Amino acid sequence: MATIIGFDFGARHLGIAVGDGESRLAHALGVIHAAGNAARMAEVERLVREWQPGRFVVGLPVSLDGGEHQMTVRARRFARQLEARFRLPVELADERL
Numbered sequence: 001m002a003t004i005i006g007f008d009f010g011a012r013h014l015g016i017a018v019g020d021g022e023s024r025l026a027h028a029l030g031v032i033h034a035a036g037n038a039a040r041m042a043e044v045e046r047l048v049r050e051w052q053p054g055r056f057v058v059g060l061p062v063s064l065d066g067g068e069h070q071m072t073v074r075a076r077r078f079a080r081q082l083e084a085r086f087r088l089p090v091e092l093a094d095e096r097l
Helices: 037-051 070-086
Strands: 003-009 014-020 025-032 055-060 090-094
Touching (some): 014 037
Parallel strands (some): 003 055
Antiparallel strands (some): 003 014
C-alpha cells in the first residue's frame, strides 16, 4: 500500500500527517507556516519528494448540518491544486465532529 499524506487545511497554517494504507496508522509531521500559496506549495513539494505518496487526504471543514462555508471552499480549492500539480488522487475527509 502506498504512503498517504494528510492535510489539515487552515487559512494561515497547514497541518501535515503521513501514514500508509497497510497499517492504517498515521503520525503528525508538523505544520507548514508559509504565508503565501507559492511558499506553501513549495513546502508540500518538498514533502512529496521525501515521502513519495500515492495519494493525499485533505480535511474538509463543513458545518454540523453538512453545509459549506468559506473554509470549505478554500479547502476544496487546495485539494484541486494538489491534484493538478502532483497528478495524484486526492480524497476529502469530512471533519464534522
